[in-house]
Amino acid sequence: MELLEKLQILADGAKYDASCATSGVARKNVGRVGNASCAGICHSWSADGRCISLLKVLLSNRCVYDCEYCINRRTAAIERASFEPEELAKLAIEFYRRNYIEGLFLSSAVEGSPDQTSERMLRCLSLLREEYGFAGYIHAKVIPGTSAELIHRLGMVADRISVNIELPSEESLKLLAPQKKAKGIFQPMRQITETIQDRKQIGSNFEKFSQTPLDYLTPNVSEEAGAYDLLSLAAAKGNGVAKKYKERFAPAGQSTQMIVGASPETDRQIVKTSETLYQSFQMKRVYYSAYIPLNDSPLLPALLTPAPLLREHRLYQSDWLLRFYGFSAEEVLDENTPFLDLDYDPKFAWALRHLDLFPMEINKVSLEELLRIPGVGTLSARRIVQQRRMAAVKFDDLKAIGVVVKRAKYFITCNGRYYGRGNLEPEFIKAKIPGLGVMMPETDIKKSISPISDDVQISMFSALVQSGPGFGKPLPDASVGLLREAPKSKLLLPKSS
């Protein structure tokens, strides 16, 4: 089979994996080619508006599993192909040289057994690292059921590794992916978390990326046209020796993904699952993938059911609230609110449920409280705190600081004055800030699946929480990125609504 054809088939099979991050690790070129930028770099955007930063492919789509939701399931009538590890490594390098990509995202269907598959993946990645001296970004997917030793070796060559949780509860997993066991998913996750933790404690000497500051006064400018003879330039192909490219286990951490809309879990259950994943496993990211019906199955939404894209969007917004705004899952969605408001973003919806906390005085409240104000983001909140050390922040300053004033003005006072011009009531504010006008909740799930109760949901994790000493307890620095130093404000926890 031609390489072009293989690439088409195996990219097609990998595209439903949402992860595209290349951030979280900074590394100078310690090999022969490549480096990694901490902020991550996007290289293109495909027709669906998603960024392309990694060559995201399957090593093979010949699968022995038969997961209902998956395009590559054994019984699906699709074309099958596999890359040779050598072939894929070469392709990745050639793409990388041309700056098409930031690195490789390697996943695979289960061809033969999990260990066989992982070994082939490992061979491809080791080729990249050792033969090509590749020091760029690699994301490797762990096949559930892979042996601990192989997982460890994958972690040593990859920057980020991930095990997909696939579905938000064990019930759904049993129903839709009978060959994947919850244990097979959580065991590798746990192994990865523990390895990263252990290594952190030992500490590692590791070449950090430090940008040499430009000396603006002596820029490398030459006026002569012939400063560079093209021929001699081309001949200057260096032959640097690859040092050991890294000695860290998955320096960019681990991530996971779940499918939304293929099973009957509520948003509250999904957000709670994410919270547990962040706290217990120190995930860097949890990705949500709106289910697009690909297979005609009695257990799944009918074909042609539109993908719940807006729901996915709201879940990502909640995810940001968990990670950067100091919210807990319980706050994002309490017992009486099983689904996210599709009309309004979750922070706005939370604020409307807790109007007793507003208006907040911009010049007085803490950083944590500023972050709770709709229209104030992480950057603008920090700027407010910085600026008010010098002088009080005036209402007219807010726009330049980056606050979305037309949204925030109903929730704040500035130097004692309220600019909302009306009553602080949900109806009034909603009339002023129109939502998207969407009906909720989206219930396009077939009736054959009965909804899962909260108790069952919790049991998915209880097994693993009990399975190791001290495991499953929120790790001290697992809570949220921005607020890592500052404890969560007690004042903001809702008493009763």
Added chain:
Amino acid sequence: MKEKINYLYDGSFEGFLTCVYYHYYEDRAAGIYPFESYQDSILFRSRQIQTDAEKAAKVYEAIENKISSYALGRVYHVFLSSLPEKDNIAFRYIMMGFRKGGSLYSLHSDPVVFAAQQAERKVSFEAHRLMGLLRFSALQVERGDTLSEMLYAKIEPDHDILELLGEHFSDRFKNEPFIIHDARREKALFSQNGTWVIAPLDTKALPDFSDEELVYRGLWKKYFESIAIEERKNAKCQKRMMPTRYWNNLTEMH
């Protein structure tokens, strides 16, 4: 009080800093403009200054020591922008910095700081964007009997960000010679063995593509096509993230 004048300089960063020097030691400046694009003003008389490396270095160090190295970086980024008022945005920012010192950084809502921050953001954002949106092609160079490859990329950025790419790419491809060509400003960044220099480029001297180049372009286009999910098509979002003015030089958009 003596009347203010407009200072004109040769377009170099040192020239700009020399103007700032004269503002403090001789006539006060109403504005600073590159000589080439200056149109006579009826309000102020103008004076063209000679770029003086020593005077420039004094101002450079003063900004770094009396304000902050952060402010120096910001001034330089503003200077690289293509905004018509860039010199004065940077100049006002420096003046304010000498008054306020290190606390300048915290005054986000001040109009002078805000203008500088917005200009800086445009420049650094475009530099970051092009680290992704730049496409190299492999050229084939014949030298005697040996064939070797060299990478070449053409860009047409809004702002003069070429040198902001030097560090990133020369580290990434330290074993491979490459050229990044700013076609809009007719200059290029040449890199080999991890070092780089900016010089004019004679495009006629560029060799042809290597034999494999078109193969990999084809593969990349096929990948680009396959990775999009039909059910999620969103052309508006794609254009927002990747504005059409960059498409000219993107392999996958042709």
